[in-house]
Amino acid sequence: MATPDTDVRGHVTVTDVDLYTRMLLIRRAEERLIVACADGSLPGGVHLYIGEEAVAVGACAVMTDRDYVTSTHRGHGHFLAKGGDIDAMFAEIWGKATGICKGMGGSMHVADVSKGILGANGIVGAGFAIATGAAWGAKLAGEGRVATCFFGDGAANQGSFSESMNVSAAWELPTIFVCENNGVSEFTVTSTVTGGTLVDRARAFMPATVVDGNDVHAVRDAVGAAVERARAGGGPSYVEATTFRIRGHLEAEQHMLGGGTYRSEDDVTAWQADDKDPLPRLAARLLADGTCERAALDRIDAEVRARVEAAVAYAEASPPADPDLAPQIMFGPTA
Amino acid sequence: MARTRLITAVNEALVAEMERDPTLIVFGEDVELAIMGDTRGLVERFGRDRIRNSPICEQTLTGMAVGLASAGFRVVLHLMFNNFIYTGMDAIGNQMAKLRLMTGGQMELPITVIAGYGGGNGNAAQHSDTAYPALMNLGGIQVAVPTSSADAKGLFTTAVRGRTPTFFLEPAGRGGDMGEVPDGEHLVPFGKANVLRTGTDVTLVAIGTMVRPTLTAATALAGEGVSAEVIDPRTLVPFDEDTVLASVARTGRLVVVDEARDRCSAASQIAAVVADRGFATLRAPVRRVTVPDVALPYARNAEAVLIPGPERIAAAVRSVMERQLA
Numbered sequence: 256m257a258t259p260d261t262d263v264r265g266h267v268t269v270t271d272v273d274l275y276t277r278m279l280l281i282r283r284a285e286e287r288l289i290v291a292c293a294d295g296s297l298p299g300g301v302h303l304y305i306g307e308e309a310v311a312v313g314a315c316a317v318m319t320d321r322d323y324v325t326s327t328h329r330g331h332g333h334f335l336a337k338g339g340d341i342d343a344m345f346a347e348i349w350g351k352a353t354g355i356c357k358g359m360g361g362s363m364h365v366a367d368v369s370k371g372i373l374g375a376n377g378i379v380g381a382g383f384a385i386a387t388g389a390a391w392g393a394k395l396a397g398e399g400r401v402a403t404c405f406f407g408d409g410a411a412n413q414g415s416f417s418e419s420m421n422v423s424a425a426w427e428l429p430t431i432f433v434c435e436n437n438g439v440s441e442f443t444v445t446s447t448v449t450g451g452t453l454v455d456r457a458r459a460f461m462p463a464t465v466v467d468g469n470d471v472h473a474v475r476d477a478v479g480a481a482v483e484r485a486r487a488g489g490g491p492s493y494v495e496a497t498t499f500r501i502r503g504h505l506e507a508e509q510h511m512l513g514g515g516t517y518r519s520e521d522d523v524t525a526w527q528a529d530d531k532d533p534l535p536r537l538a539a540r541l542l543a544d545g546t547c548e549r550a551a552l553d554r555i556d557a558e559v560r561a562r563v564e565a566a567v568a569y570a571e572a573s574p575p576a577d578p579d580l581a582p583q584i585m586f587g588p589t590a
Numbered sequence: 591m592a593r594t595r596l597i598t599a600v601n602e603a604l605v606a607e608m609e610r611d612p613t614l615i616v617f618g619e620d621v622e623l624a625i626m627g628d629t630r631g632l633v634e635r636f637g638r639d640r641i642r643n644s645p646i647c648e649q650t651l652t653g654m655a656v657g658l659a660s661a662g663f664r665v666v667l668h669l670m671f672n673n674f675i676y677t678g679m680d681a682i683g684n685q686m687a688k689l690r691l692m693t694g695g696q697m698e699l700p701i702t703v704i705a706g707y708g709g710g711n712g713n714a715a716q717h718s719d720t721a722y723p724a725l726m727n728l729g730g731i732q733v734a735v736p737t738s739s740a741d742a743k744g745l746f747t748t749a750v751r752g753r754t755p756t757f758f759l760e761p762a763g764r765g766g767d768m769g770e771v772p773d774g775e776h777l778v779p780f781g782k783a784n785v786l787r788t789g790t791d792v793t794l795v796a797i798g799t800m801v802r803p804t805l806t807a808a809t810a811l812a813g814e815g816v817s818a819e820v821i822d823p824r825t826l827v828p829f830d831e832d833t834v835l836a837s838v839a840r841t842g843r844l845v846v847v848d849e850a851r852d853r854c855s856a857a858s859q860i861a862a863v864v865a866d867r868g869f870a871t872l873r874a875p876v877r878r879v880t881v882p883d884v885a886l887p888y889a890r891n892a893e894a895v896l897i898p899g900p901e902r903i904a905a906a907v908r909s910v911m912e913r914q915l916a
C-alpha cells in the first residue's frame with residue numbers, strides 16, 4: 256500500500272477510493288485467515304478485526320510512516336492500515352522465515368518499526384505506556400510526529416490507561432488514544448466490569464470525543480483533529496470509536512466456550528447489515544456521490560482478492576522459520 | 591475412581607471447596623464462561639457473589655486478592671496465563687509474598703492463584719513462559735505444578751485450604767490430559783514428591799510438563815540397559831529435598847528436566863541443593879535439561895527445538911552415564 260501523500264500544509268490526503276481499498280484489503284485478508292485457520296494451515300491462533308476496519312483505516316489515513324502506532328492482540332488491521340506489507344504479515348502468521356518478525360512473533364505481535372508500527376501486543380493494555388513513551392520521544396525530537404495508541408474497551412480497565420493519560424496530559428505529549436469500543440472483552444460484556452463511561456475518564460485529562468467507528472470519515476476527521484492539535488503542540492486527545500467485533504474473540508472460540516454464549520447472534524447479524532458494516536456504508540457513498548461505478552468497485556475487489564491470494568502463496572512458499580535464530584537475536588551485540 | 595481431564599479435576603475440586611466453604615470467592619478475567627475450563631459452571635451454581643468476571647487489570651486484581659483475603663475470605667484468583675503475573679507483580683512480590691512476615695504473622699493470606707504455563711502451542715513469547723522460577727524467589731509464595739488429574743485435585747484442595755498464597759500452575763493447552771481421580775475428599779500434601787518410576791542408574795527429576803517426555807525417555811533408556819528413576823516433585827515451594835537426595839544416594843547421578851529457561855531455573859536450584867547436600871554421593875556431574883535462555887518463538891518448528899523432548903533428555907542421561915567422577 257502506498258504511503259499517503261501530503262498536501263502543501265503537510266497534511267495527509269487519502270482519497271475515498273484509497274480508504275475503501277485499504278478497508279477491503281483488511282477484510283479480504285482476514286476472511287482468508289478464517290479459511291487458513293480452519294484448515295489447520297496456521298501454527299497459532301488469530302484474533303480478527305472484521306467489522307472494525309474503519310477505525311484503523313480512518314485513523315491511519317491522517318498519519319505518515321513517521322508517526323508511531325501501538326496495536327493490540329487484534330492487530331492485523333492496524334498493521335495493514337499503517338502501511339505494513341501483507342506478504343510479510345502473512346508469512347509471519349504462517350510462521351515463516353520471511354515473516355515481518357521472522358516467525359518469532361506471529362499474529363499477535365506483527366510489528367514494522369520502519370513504518371512506525373511498534374507492534375501488536377499480547378499484553379492487553381501494554382500499548383498505553385509504550386505509546387506514551389513514543390510520544391515523549393516524538394515531542395523531544397520536535398519533528399511533529401504523533402503516537403497513536405489503539406486499544407479496546409476492555410483494556411481501558413487497566414490502571415495504566417489512567418497513568419498514561421495522566422503523563423501524556425501533564426507533559427503535553429502528542430499521544431492520541433483511540434479506543435475501539437466493541438463492547439466486549441473476550442467473553443465478558445465490558446459494561447458489566449466497567450464503572451462510569453470511558454470517555455468521562457478521558458475527559459478528566461484531555462479533549463475527548465465519541466464517534467461512529469464504522470464511519471471511516473467520522474474516524475478520520477476526529478483523529479485528524481487530534482493529530483493536528485498534537486502536531487501543533489496542543490497535547491493528547493482521546494477518540495472513542497464505537498464499533499462491533501463480527502467474529503469471535505479469536506477464531507475457533509467455540510472450543511473455549513463449552514457451549515456458553517456471551518452475546519446474541521441477532522446483534523452479530525444486525526451489525527453485518529449494509530447500513531452498519533463499514534464497507535458497504537462507504538461503498539454506498541462512493542456510488543451515490545458518483546466517485547465510482549459498481550464495476551469499479553468490483554474491479555477493486557478482484558484486485559484485492561488477487562493481492563491476498565498472492566500473499567498466501569508467498570507465505571506458503573516461504574522457508575520455515577530459522578530454529579537457530581532465537582539465541583542469536585535474544586540480546587544485542589555487546590559493546 | 592473416575593477418569594477425567596486434569597482441568598476437570600480442578601473444576602470438581604473447586605466446586606467441592608466452594609460448597610464446603612461459603613467464604614471462598616473466585617474471580618478473574620473471564621472466569622464465568624471459563625476460558626481455561628476450570629471454572630466452568632460455577633456462576634450458574636454459586637452466583638455472581640461467589641464467582642465473577644473482573645476487569646482486565648492484573649495490577650489491581652492481585653492487590654484485590656490480598657485485600658479480600660485480609661478481609662477474611664478465602665480467595666481463588668484466576669490469572670489465565672502465568673505471563674500475566676508480570677502485569678500483576680507488585681502485589682504478588684511486595685504484598686502476598688511479604689505481608690505475613692511484615693505484620694509479624696498477623697496477616698493470613700489464603701489465596702490460590704491459578705494460571706496456565708508452558709509452551710508448545712504456538713502462543714508466542716507473551717503467553718508461553720514457565721514463570722515459576724520468578725515466583726520461587728519471592729519469599730512467602732508456594733508453587734504447585736500438578737501433572738496428573740489426581741494430583742491436580744489433591745494439590746488444589748490442599749492449596750485452597752491452606753493459609754499461604756499459593757500459585758497453582760496448570761499446563762496451558764495440555765489441560766486435556768486424562769487420568770484417574772479418587773472420589774470424595776482427596777488431599778495431596780505439599781513438599782512430598784512422587785516417585786513415578788523406580789530405577790537404579792540415574793535419578794531424573796521432571797517438573798510439570800516435563801514429566802511426560804521424561805517418562806518416554808526413561809522407557810527408551812530401559813531398552814538400552816539404563817535404569818532411570820523418575821521423580822515428580824509436585825510442588826516446587828516447598829520442595830521435597832529428601833526424596834531427591836535419597837534417590838541420588840542410590841543412583842549416583844542426577845538429571846533435572848525443566849521447561850523454564852536455564853538461567854535460575856528450578857532445575858538450577860535443584861542441582862544446587864544436590865551439589866550442596868549430596869555431593870559425596872554423586873558419581874557424575876549434574877545435568878540440567880531446560881529451555882535455552884531465549885524467549886519462545888511463535889513458529890512451531892522454532893519453538894519445538896527449544897522445549898526439552900525425549901531425545902534431549904535421553905542424550906543428557908547418556909552423557910552422565912558415560913562420565914564418571916573419579
Ligand SMILES: Cc1ncc(C[n+]2csc(CCOP(=O)(O)OP(=O)(O)O)c2C)c(N)n1
Nearest residue numbers: 329377378379407408409410439440441677
Ligand atoms: C495483561 C493481559 N491480560 C489478559 C489477557 C487476555 N486477553 C486477551 S484479549 C482480552 C480482551 C481484550 O478486550 P479489549 O481490550 O476490549 O479488546 P478486543 O478483544 O475487544 O479487541 C483479554 C482479557 C491478555 N492478553 N493480557
